[in-house]
Amino acid sequence: MLSNKLAKAINKQINAEFWSAYLYLSMSVDANANGHKGVANWFFIQYQEEMDHARIFINYLLSRGARVELMPIEEVKTSWKTPLAAFKDTLEHEQKVTAMINELCGIAAEEKDFASSSMLKWFVDEQVEEEENAKDIIDSLEKVDDSKLGLYMIDKELAARTYTVPAPLSAK
Ligand code: MG
Numbered sequence: 001m002l003s004n005k006l007a008k009a010i011n012k013q014i015n016a017e018f019w020s021a022y023l024y025l026s027m028s029v030d031a032n033a034n035g036h037k038g039v040a041n042w043f044f045i046q047y048q049e050e051m052d053h054a055r056i057f058i059n060y061l062l063s064r065g066a067r068v069e070l071m072p073i074e075e076v077k078t079s080w081k082t083p084l085a086a087f088k089d090t091l092e093h094e095q096k097v098t099a100m101i102n103e104l105c106g107i108a109a110e111e112k113d114f115a116s117s118s119m120l121k122w123f124v125d126e127q128v129e130e131e132e133n134a135k136d137i138i139d140s141l142e143k144v145d146d147s148k149l150g151l152y153m154i155d156k157e158l159a160a161r162t163y164t165v166p167a168p169l170s171a172k
Pocket of ligand 1: 017020053
């Protein structure tokens with residue numbers, strides 16, 4: 001049986017994952033409107049991944065017989081001055097998500113809920129990747145320093161990102 005405390009915290013996390021999805025969809029739409037189709041593609045895939053994260057937590061609560069509570073999703077920002085500004089917001093946001101995942105791990109450990117710790121391990125690793133990805137793109141964008149050609153090249157690179165189903169969902 002999942003404790004009420006952990007179930008509540010996971011429900012909060014589900015909302016945070018949907019909020020993340022909404023944020024990245026907003027970044028994707030904004031980038032598209034500004035003619036950065038590769039950036040828009042990158043953020044659209046990011047949006048899909050966040051929806052997947054929410055689903056993984058939903059599936060987990062259901063499999064443990066806990067109640068899923070879908071709460072209202074707060075509004076998100078709708079425009080960014082440059083792709084660099086959007087990626088800086090991304091990194092900052094992912095650092096917050098990492099802290100939330102760590103918080104969940106702390107509760108699971110406290111309660112000796114090893115099944116939850118095992119489920120959360122995937123998210124711990126995922127967050128390392130999320131932060132590294134955002135950081136790498138920020139580094140590239142800072143290197144080209146607002147040059148149009150540089151931005152064009154990076155946009156092409158980001159256009160190549162493709163979606164893959166995350167392991168916890170593909171196993172189902
Ligand atoms: Mg996420």
